[in-house]
Amino acid sequence: xxxxxxxxxxxxxxxxxxxxxxxxxxxxxxxxxxxxxxxxxxxxxxxxxxxxxxxxxxxxxxxxxxxxxxxxxxxxxxxxxx
Ligand SMILES: [Zn+2]
Numbered sequence: 468x469x470x471x472x473x474x475x476x477x478x479x480x481x482x483x484x485x486x487x488x489x490x491x492x493x494x495x496x497x498x499x500x501x502x503x504x505x506x507x508x509x510x511x512x513x514x515x516x517x518x519x520x521x522x523x524x525x526x527x528x529x530x531x532x533x534x535x536x537x538x539x540x541x542x543x544x545x546x547x548x549x
Contacts, residue, residue, distance in 0.1 A: 476529040489520040491527040
């Protein structure tokens with residue numbers, strides 16, 4: 468069984484820079500809130516990269532793996548975030 472308490476981030480197709488959207492409310496996920504699922508920030512889901520939604524009424528945990536796979540330069544997103 469897969470857990471359903473998180474969402475899948477969506478890649479914003481038309482933006483000039485790689486941008487991920489919350490899979491729940493479609494808000495832009497800030498790069499500062501996208502991180503590798505490891506260490507202190509580890510979330511208990513099967514996902515390598517996580518994005519936390521910053522919308523006050525959402526706060527969804529987003530799995531960014533699928534969206535990251537579509538990026539030519541997925542590391543770029545994380546490098547800036549770290
Ligand atoms: Zn959201």
